[in-house]
Amino acid sequence: MKLIVLLVTALAGVVSSRKLPDFVHKCKISDPEIGNCIAENINNLRSRFAKGIPELGVPPAEPLLIPKAELKSPNPDGLRANFYDIHVYNPSSFEIKKLNVDPKGNTIDVHVYIPYLHITAKYEMNGKILILQLKGSGPGEVNITNIDSKVGYKLSQHEKNGKQYYQLERVSQELNYKVTKLGFKNLFEGRDDLTESTNQVLNENIDEVMKEFKPVVDDTVKAVVDGIVFRVFDRFSINELFDN
Ligand SMILES: *[C@@H]1O[C@H](CO)[C@@H](O)[C@H](O)[C@H]1NC(C)=O
Numbered sequence: 001m002k003l004i005v006l007l008v009t010a011l012a013g014v015v016s017s018r019k020l021p022d023f024v025h026k027c028k029i030s031d032p033e034i035g036n037c038i039a040e041n042i043n044n045l046r047s048r049f050a051k052g053i054p055e056l057g058v059p060p061a062e063p064l065l066i067p068k069a070e071l072k073s074p075n076p077d078g079l080r081a082n083f084y085d086i087h088v089y090n091p092s093s094f095e096i097k098k099l100n101v102d103p104k105g106n107t108i109d110v111h112v113y114i115p116y117l118h119i120t121a122k123y124e125m126n127g128k129i130l131i132l133q134l135k136g137s138g139p140g141e142v143n144i145t146n147i148d149s150k151v152g153y154k155l156s157q158h159e160k161n162g163k164q165y166y167q168l169e170r171v172s173q174e175l176n177y178k179v180t181k182l183g184f185k186n187l188f189e190g191r192d193d194l195t196e197s198t199n200q201v202l203n204e205n206i207d208e209v210m211k212e213f214k215p216v217v218d219d220t221v222k223a224v225v226d227g228i229v230f231r232v233f234d235r236f237s238i239n240e241l242f243d244n
Pocket residue numbers: 118142143180181
């Protein structure tokens with residue numbers, strides 16, 4: 001059985017020691033409960049995500065940074081928006097609810113739950129939403145609760161410096177969440193009163209509004225889930241991570 005995963009955020013820098021730190025216990029590849037073993041390891045790492053894990057060369061995960069996301073409505077006078085410098089707060093509150101490895105070790109399914117995310121970004125926006133014509137740029141924020149995602153990853157092996165490593169590729173994803181707040185500053189270039197009333201209208205109609213924003217919020221949340229799950233241990237080889 002093949003396996004990897006110590007879902008960690010961005011592995012930057014160089015780790016000189018190749019030994020797993022004490023708070024990670026090696027899972028046995030022959031263990032029928034290997035999924036639980038890996039899930040436990042990841043959940044144990046969670047509390048260390050916020051501050052980073054120097055032993056693994058993992059930088060702090062709070063906030064998680066996403067450079068850019070784009071929204072392009074399919075209809076011509078629909079909404080167009082760009083988001084930059086996306087900061088995601090609280091991703092390290094995630095919980096791996098379940099992790100299954102298929103018996104052949106070709107795929108893993110991960111059920112991730114995140115209770116709450118607060119996201120800030122710079123936006124540029126132009127277009128129509130509800131009956132409102134919006135045009136503006138400035139800081140924006142969104143609050144999301146109950147993020148529940150089931151992700152399927154395909155596993156493959158690749159060789160690096162004479163050692164075998166696992167690699168994950170997302171092949172399916174179910175995603176549910178609830179947006180509890182959207183906020184945009186400077187929607188009408190200095191007209192603060194209009195901006196405020198518009199934000200109020202947007203939030204009073206959040207389900208309708210989210211039909212427009214869903215693609216970009218989905219992309220952002222998927223990137224967060226991948227950031228937790230996906231940044232696989234390309235620093236540790238299969239032999240370093242697992243016992244036979
Ligand atoms: C949105 O999140 C911020 C930061 O966590 C918090 O201060 C604010 O109360 C939240 N607002 C809503 C309506 O959830």
